[in-house]
Amino acid sequence: MAAPTTLPSALADAVRDESSLRRFLHGLPGVDQVGVEQRAAGLGTRSIKKAAKLHAIDLAISMVDLTTLEGADTPGKVRGLAAKARRPDPDRPDVPKVAAVCVYPDMVKTAADELRGTGIGVASVATAFPSGRSTMDVKLADTRFAVEQGASEVDMVIDRGAFLSGRYGQVFEEIVEVKRACGDAHLKVILETGELVTYDNVRRASWLALLAGGDFIKTSTGKVQPAATLPVTHVMLQAVRDWKTQTGELRGVKPAGGIRSTKDAIKYLVAVHEVAGPEWLDPHLFRFGASTLLNDLLMQRRTQLDGHYSGPDYVTVD
Amino acid sequence: MSDRVTVAKTYKLYIGGAFPRSESGRSYPVTDSKGAFLANAAQGSRKDARDAVTAARKAFGGWSGATAYNRGQVLYRVAEVLEGRREQFVTEVAASEGVPVKKAQSLVDTAIDRWVWYAGWTDKVAAVLGSANPVAGPYFSFSTPEPTGVVAVLAPQQSSLLGLVSVIAPVIASGNTAVVVTSQDRPLPAITLSEVLATSDVPGGVVNIITGRTAEIAPWLASHADVNALDLTGAPEPLRAELERSAAGTVKRVLRTKVGEDFAVTPDLSRIRAYLETKTVWHPMGV
Numbered sequence: 001m002a003a004p005t006t007l008p009s010a011l012a013d014a015v016r017d018e019s020s021l022r023r024f025l026h027g028l029p030g031v032d033q034v035g036v037e038q039r040a041a042g043l044g045t046r047s048i049k050k051a052a053k054l055h056a057i058d059l060a061i062s063m064v065d066l067t068t069l070e071g072a073d074t075p076g077k078v079r080g081l082a083a084k085a086r087r088p089d090p091d092r093p094d095v096p097k098v099a100a101v102c103v104y105p106d107m108v109k110t111a112a113d114e115l116r117g118t119g120i121g122v123a124s125v126a127t128a129f130p131s132g133r134s135t136m137d138v139k140l141a142d143t144r145f146a147v148e149q150g151a152s153e154v155d156m157v158i159d160r161g162a163f164l165s166g167r168y169g170q171v172f173e174e175i176v177e178v179k180r181a182c183g184d185a186h187l188k189v190i191l192e193t194g195e196l197v198t199y200d201n202v203r204r205a206s207w208l209a210l211l212a213g214g215d216f217i218k219t220s221t222g223k224v225q226p227a228a229t230l231p232v233t234h235v236m237l238q239a240v241r242d243w244k245t246q247t248g249e250l251r252g253v254k255p256a257g258g259i260r261s262t263k264d265a266i267k268y269l270v271a272v273h274e275v276a277g278p279e280w281l282d283p284h285l286f287r288f289g290a291s292t293l294l295n296d297l298l299m300q301r302r303t304q305l306d307g308h309y310s311g312p313d314y315v316t317v318d
Numbered sequence: 319m320s321d322r323v324t325v326a327k328t329y330k331l332y333i334g335g336a337f338p339r340s341e342s343g344r345s346y347p348v349t350d351s352k353g354a355f356l357a358n359a360a361q362g363s364r365k366d367a368r369d370a371v372t373a374a375r376k377a378f379g380g381w382s383g384a385t386a387y388n389r390g391q392v393l394y395r396v397a398e399v400l401e402g403r404r405e406q407f408v409t410e411v412a413a414s415e416g417v418p419v420k421k422a423q424s425l426v427d428t429a430i431d432r433w434v435w436y437a438g439w440t441d442k443v444a445a446v447l448g449s450a451n452p453v454a455g456p457y458f459s460f461s462t463p464e465p466t467g468v469v470a471v472l473a474p475q476q477s478s479l480l481g482l483v484s485v486i487a488p489v490i491a492s493g494n495t496a497v498v499v500t501s502q503d504r505p506l507p508a509i510t511l512s513e514v515l516a517t518s519d520v521p522g523g524v525v526n527i528i529t530g531r532t533a534e535i536a537p538w539l540a541s542h543a544d545v546n547a548l549d550l551t552g553a554p555e556p557l558r559a560e561l562e563r564s565a566a567g568t569v570k571r572v573l574r575t576k577v578g579e580d581f582a583v584t585p586d587l588s589r590i591r592a593y594l595e596t597k598t599v600w601h602p603m604g605v
Contacts, residue, residue, distance in 0.1 A: 302543075308564070309368055311544025312375075 007211075008246055015211050018169030025168060025207060031199035031235055040230040043274055044267040050304075053266070057301045058096055060265040060293075061088060063283045065123055065254065067102040067291050068318075069130075069222065075110045077318075078103055082114035084316055089298045091314075098294065099283040100153055104129070105146040112150030123188070124151035127178060130192075130221035132157035136174065143181040153186040154178070157221060158205065160195045168208060175212035188254055189214035193232045194224040202232055206239035216252040222289065227257025230267060237275040240285075250279065256289025262300040265293060291318070328358040329505075331366055331529065332512035334373030335522015340530070341365040348505060351416025359505045362530035364538040367497065370526035371544050374468040374495040377523030382465045382493035386441035393437035393491060396518045400430045406510055407479055414478045414504035428582055429480040435584070436487035443492055443590060451598070458601040463594040465493035466571055467546030470539035472532055474552045477581050478504035482511065484581045485551055488589035490524055497526045497545070499536060501552060505529040533557055540564045547571035547593050551579065 014024035048056055066085045082101055089095040100121030101111050108124045115122055124146035128134035146154055156178050162170045179187050189209035193202050209217050217236050220227040233255045240251045272280045280286050295315045302310035328345055330337040344361035404426055412422035444462055451459040469489045474481030478501050489496045500508035512527040533554050540548055540561040548565045550558055565572050573592045
């Protein structure tokens with residue numbers, strides 16, 4: 001097994017072969033379920049108001065990966081989404097643009113053409129999304145296709161079946177291969193925490209993805225319930241924080257699915273600040289995978305600035 | 319011998335078919351006309367109003383999409399449940415408004431009759447206010463009345479049940495959904511009405527009832543961008559102009575009525591008409 005980067009000796013040992021990888025992952029401290037849930041709920045009660053809220057809303061908008069992953073997607077819909085990504089609220093040019101647009105591989109070209117020169121990323125899901133049930137060749141071809149079409153970020157899914165049956169080496173190799181196929185594109189590794197059952201598994205999968213070279217760890221595909229939750233994101237934020245302590249490298253986290261309201265988004269930002277640290281309050285290191293969240297953020301932003309409640313008539317229908 | 323301690327009730331709001339406490343956690347004592355304590359009512363805040371508007375918007379699609387006949391049946395059912403609670407309403411109206419029981423009985427009866435009257439209009443409004451327009455061309459042209467959306471209703475301050483029914487029923491009869499701010503000092507009949515609505519067939523969110531200070535909540539509803547119309551009936555006199563001005567900011571329909579309206583008189587269609595939009599459709603003939 002080949003470590004993708006130069007790792008400190010303890011971590012380099014972990015990826016030497018499959019049995020040492022298993023030893024390392026199972027040697028990670030267990031997650032205190034009650035503790036992490038309580039801590040997440042506690043942080044969720046922080047009251048963020050006025051100027052701080054406005055700042056949080058703008059930050060959250062700039063972190064959104066505006067997503068459409070439907071069988072019914074059309075080039076027209078993707079172009080519409082790209083227009084919204086460039087200028088989320090056409091009445092107010094001071095609204096920041098979103099971080100990226102996230103689409104299926106066949107829509108990447110449409111999105112890339114629309115977003116050229118804007119600084120907005122084009123993220124593509126790949127590797128037989130959302131189930132990840134296909135051969136290695138197909139997954140790599142899927143990834144290469146997305147990158148050729150112009151994706152600057154690739155969201156891959158791990159093989160949960162392999163992970164849950166303990167074939168960590170296989171999952172590791174897969175991530176390494178996909179990372180190689182990505183070239184310069186950033187790799188986000190979707191753990192699909194809703195299928196991993198325990199927090200311990202989430203921690204192991206997070207470390208596995210970080211060891212294999214994922215630039216981001218992402219909670220979910222959005223196709224499985226439960227999707228992103230605060231405690232799960234908590235555990236993943238701890239992983240990237242510890243990764244920084246041990247290697248000095250900064251890796252990102254992306255909760256996706258089920259984050260619909262501004263209130264939820266702000267709870268996540270509080271968790272990012274408290275668990276990982278203020279440096280992660282940056283679109284390069286924290287993203288929201290969402291579609292409906294953006295409209296709620298825009299409505300809340302209008303409410304803050306106009307002094308009265310806004311409504312869905314004032315944002316786009318998508 | 320009867321040393322039983324009376325149970326002082328603390329009522330809650332009625333939002334989206336549920337009975338939540340006020341987000342603010344506040345409540346205020348409600349007294350009868352002579353100042354004796356009756357119960358505690360929740361003192362709603364602007365955030366309760368916001369939640370109520372969200373619930374009303376959510377309910378609008380289903381309620382406005384239901385057939386007029388179906389809405390009529392639902393409203394008749396409400397009248398039946400009102401009738402079943404007649405004694406409770408009589409007691410509350412008598413205590414709240416300080417009228418003799420005889421008078422209270424007549425007020426409650428008129429209120430139930432008023433509800434039935436509006437229920438009857440659900441499937442007749444389109445025939446009376448709509449039209450088949452004669453046009454110079456080979457087209458059918460129809461104008462049909464459609465509900466405007468979410469209506470914020472400031473219920474009358476004096477007439478605690480008859481007035482309340484007279485302002486809510488015309489809003490929902492045509493398919494709108496309502497956010498109602500009750501009479502500030504006489505909210506008990508409105509609270510009982512919310513229990514009636516919750517136990518009849520009215521879908522949650524079609525009527526949302528907030529108790530509290532009208533002057534505190536009304537401005538937030540008047541300026542709310544997701545409210546389509548505003549009924550100023552129970553608005554405090556000094557606030558009216560300001561409420562109308564902020565309602566204009568988001569182009570709401572505003573219903574201004576004379577202060578001291580007599581709700582005992584059988585109404586006309588003006589309250590129903592106030593919350594309707596006219597949609598005109600052209601259709602080629604002979605195709």
